[in-house]
Amino acid sequence: MNLALPLLLAASLVRAEAVRNPGTFFFAAIGEVTSLDPVYPYEAMSQGLIFNVYDTLLAFEGETNDKLVGRIATKVPSVANGLVSKDGLSYTFPIRKGVTFHDGKALTPEDVRYSLMRFMLTDPAGGPAALLLEPVLGVQSTRDAKNQLQVDFADVEKAVQVKGDSVVVRLKDPFGPFLSIMARWSYVMSRDWAKEHGEWDGTAATWKQFNDPAREKSYFFDHMNGTGPFELERWDRPGKKVILKRAAKYWGKPAQLQRIVAAAVPEFSTRKLMLQVGDADLIEVPRSFLPQLSNLPGVKIADKLPRLQADPALFFTFAINPVANPDIFSGKLDGEGIPVDFFTDKDLRKAFAYSFDYDAYLRDTFKGTARRAKGPVPPGLPGHDPKGMSYTHDLAKAAEHFKKAWGGKVWDKGFHFTITYNTGGELRETACLILKKNVESLNPKFRVDLRGVDWPSFLDKAQRRLMPLFARGWTADYPDAHNFVFPFYHSKGRYPSAQGFSDPMLDELIDKAVRTVDPKEREKLYWKIQELGFDAVPSILTVHPTGVYAMREWIKGFYDNAVFMEIFYHPLRKE
Numbered sequence: 001m002n003l004a005l006p007l008l009l010a011a012s013l014v015r016a017e018a019v020r021n022p023g024t025f026f027f028a029a030i031g032e033v034t035s036l037d038p039v040y041p042y043e044a045m046s047q048g049l050i051f052n053v054y055d056t057l058l059a060f061e062g063e064t065n066d067k068l069v070g071r072i073a074t075k076v077p078s079v080a081n082g083l084v085s086k087d088g089l090s091y092t093f094p095i096r097k098g099v100t101f102h103d104g105k106a107l108t109p110e111d112v113r114y115s116l117m118r119f120m121l122t123d124p125a126g127g128p129a130a131l132l133l134e135p136v137l138g139v140q141s142t143r144d145a146k147n148q149l150q151v152d153f154a155d156v157e158k159a160v161q162v163k164g165d166s167v168v169v170r171l172k173d174p175f176g177p178f179l180s181i182m183a184r185w186s187y188v189m190s191r192d193w194a195k196e197h198g199e200w201d202g203t204a205a206t207w208k209q210f211n212d213p214a215r216e217k218s219y220f221f222d223h224m225n226g227t228g229p230f231e232l233e234r235w236d237r238p239g240k241k242v243i244l245k246r247a248a249k250y251w252g253k254p255a256q257l258q259r260i261v262a263a264a265v266p267e268f269s270t271r272k273l274m275l276q277v278g279d280a281d282l283i284e285v286p287r288s289f290l291p292q293l294s295n296l297p298g299v300k301i302a303d304k305l306p307r308l309q310a311d312p313a314l315f316f317t318f319a320i321n322p323v324a325n326p327d328i329f330s331g332k333l334d335g336e337g338i339p340v341d342f343f344t345d346k347d348l349r350k351a352f353a354y355s356f357d358y359d360a361y362l363r364d365t366f367k368g369t370a371r372r373a374k375g376p377v378p379p380g381l382p383g384h385d386p387k388g389m390s391y392t393h394d395l396a397k398a399a400e401h402f403k404k405a406w407g408g409k410v411w412d413k414g415f416h417f418t419i420t421y422n423t424g425g426e427l428r429e430t431a432c433l434i435l436k437k438n439v440e441s442l443n444p445k446f447r448v449d450l451r452g453v454d455w456p457s458f459l460d461k462a463q464r465r466l467m468p469l470f471a472r473g474w475t476a477d478y479p480d481a482h483n484f485v486f487p488f489y490h491s492k493g494r495y496p497s498a499q500g501f502s503d504p505m506l507d508e509l510i511d512k513a514v515r516t517v518d519p520k521e522r523e524k525l526y527w528k529i530q531e532l533g534f535d536a537v538p539s540i541l542t543v544h545p546t547g548v549y550a551m552r553e554w555i556k557g558f559y560d561n562a563v564f565m566e567i568f569y570h571p572l573r574k575e
Contacts, residue, residue, distance in 0.1 A: 024260075025281050025282070026279065026282075027281065029262060030265075030284045034455070038220075039118060039122040039124065042127055042128045043455070050224075051228075051564065052568065053102075053226040053231060053244065054188060055187070056186045057071060057183075057188070058073055059071045072093075073093040088174040089170055091169045091170075095166060096251070101226065102224075102249065105190055107188065115186070115189045117202065118189065118194075120136065121151075122213065123142040123212060126459065130492070136169065137155060140492035143212065177480035180479055181477070184563060188226070189220075189226070193225045199219055199220065229246070229570040230246060231247045240263060244262075245258065245259050245260075256572065267424070275550055275551075287548060288430065298554075299551070302548065303369070305562075306546065308563060309475045309562075310543075312472065312473050313541050314431060314470070315470055316468075317465050317470070322340050327420070327467060327468055328417055333413060333415065338415050345405045348406065351400075352469075361430070366545060369545070370544060372544075373390065375534065376530070380479075381480065382522065382523050383481025388527065389531060390534070390541070391534075398439075402446075415446060418450070419468070420470045421458075422458040423458075427545075436448040474487055481522075481523075489538065490510045495538075503538075552574075554574045
C-alpha cells in the first residue's frame with residue numbers, strides 16, 4: 001500500500017478545513033462605524049464601508065493614485081477629450097447606462113446630480129461637504145461663522161446640471177485636485193429612494209430643512225441603497241459591527257465574497273486571538289504590537305504599505321469649551337488647572353513641541369518604518385519638503401519657552417490638564433505618554449493626565465472643543481498637498497476650526513496655492529506654507545507612517561491604495 005497517498009489526502013483536508021467561513025470576510029478594526037450616510041461621517045471605518053456600497057463617478061486604478069478610470073462615468077474628463085473646458089471650469093461626466101440601485105431602480109443622470117447637490121447642501125457639522133463645496137462654490141460650508149445659511153440654491157443648480165446623458169459640473173475657480181476628489185467623494189444615491197423615505201426631495205423649497213441634520217434622524221443613518229459590489233444586510237449597533245452582502249444586481253463583475261463583516265474590536269489582544277483561531281480574516285495592528293504576531297501559523301503581515309498620512313499629531317485647542325469640562329480642572333492658571341485660552345501663547349506651544357522625543361518615537365515605536373514629519377505634507381506628494389523645518393527633542397529649549405509662557409506664570413504656578421486619545425489608538429496613546437513624561441520631568445508643578453475615549457465620543461468632543469490637547473491624524477481624502485495644508489493650517493480646515501486656530505497669512509497662501517496652475521509655483525507655495533506653519537505650531541507633527549495589516553494566508557486578491565479609507569472588498573477571495 002502506498003502510504004503517501006493517504007497522507008497527502010489528509011494534508012489537503014487539513015488545508016481545506018483551515019479556510020474558515022469561505023464565503024465571509026471578517027475585518028476586526030479599532031474604530032467603529034458612526035453613520036452609513038455618505039454625507040455625514042468623516043472617518044475611516046464608516047467611509048471604508050460606504051465606498052464598498054456606493055459607487056463614485058471615477059475611481060483610482062488599483063494601487064495607483066495618479067491614474068483615474070471611469071466608474072459611474074464612462075470617461076475621465078480631460079481637455080484632450082473635450083470633457084473639460086479650456087478655462088478649466090466645466091467638467092462633463094458621461095453617465096453609464098444599465099446601472100441599477102440595489103432596490104432595482106435604474107440609475108439616471110438626475111440621480112447623480114441629486115447626489116452631488118445633496119453632498120454639498122446637507123453639510124452636517126464636521127462632515128466632508130467642504131470637499132465639494134470648496135471647488136464648486138468657493139466656500140467651506142453652507143453656513144457662515146454665525147451659523148446662518150450663506151449659499152444660494154440657484155447657484156448650486158447652475159453649478160451642477162444634467163445635459164442629455166451627462167452631468168456637467170462648473171467650478172467657481174480652477175481647482176487642480178478636482179478629479180481626484182470626484183474619484184473618492186462623488187457617491188451616487190437614488191433620488192426616488194430618498195423621497196420615498198422622507199429625505200430631501202431635491203427641490204429648492206425643502207433643502208433648508210435638511211441642512212446640518214442630526215446624525216441619527218436621517219433615514220440614511222442606518223439604511224443604504226447604492227450601486228456598488230456590496231449592499232447592506234444589517235448594522236448590529238449593540239454588537240458594533242456592520243454586515244454587507246454581495247450585491248445581486250451589481251453592474252460590474254460580481255464580488256467573489258458573499259458577505260463582509262466589519263466589526264469594532266478595540267482591544268488588540270482580542271483581535272490577535274480572533275486572527276489566530278481564524279475568526280478574523282484581517283485585523284488592524286498598531287506597529288508596536290507586530291512582534292506578538294510573528295510566527296503565528298497561517299498568518300501573514302502586509303507591511304510598509306504606502307500611505308498618504310500624517311499620524312499621529314497632537315493638536316492644541318486655542319479656545320477650550322469650559323462647559324461641564326473636567327479636563328481643564330480649575331479653569332484658571334493657578335497651578336490647579338488651565339484657562340480656556342491657555343494654548344494661545346506661542347511660547348507655550350513651542351515648549352510642548354520641544355518636549356516631544358521624535359527620534360525615540362521613530363526608533364522604538366515605528367522601528368524605522370516611518371518618516372519624520374517636516375510639515376503635514378507626506379512623502380510622495382508634490383509639496384513635501386524633505387529639507388523642511390521640524391522641532392527636535394530639546395528639553396533645554398522646552399524649559400526656556402515654558403519660562404517665557406504667559407509672562408513667566410506657567411513656570412511659576414504650573415498647570416494641570418488632560419490630553420485625550422481615542423481608545424484603541426495605541427500609537428497615539430504612546431505619543432501622549434512620551435509628551436506627558438517629558439513635560440512633567442521639567443517642573444514638578446506640571447501635571448498632565450491622559451484619557452482614552454471611544455471613537456464616537458472622541459469625534460464629538462473634538463468638534464465641541466472640549467479637549468485641551470488631543471492626538472489624532474490625517475489620511476488623504478485625495479492625493480494632493482492641499483488636502484494636508486488645508487486641514488492642518490487653514491482657519492476653515494478640519495482641525496483649525498475645531499481648535500479655534502486662525503492665521504490670515506496662512507489662509508491667504510493656502511487659497512492661492514490651490515488655484516495656482518504651474519506645478520513648480522504650487523510646490524514653492526506649499527513649502528512656504530509649511531515654513532509658516534512650523535513657526536505658528538498649532539500642532540505637534542510627529543511622523544508619516546506606512547501602513548500595516550495582519551491577515552490569514554488564505555486571503556487572496558488583497559491590494560492597498562493609499563487614499564482608500566480602509567479596504568476595497570470587491571477583488572478579495574478566500575482559498
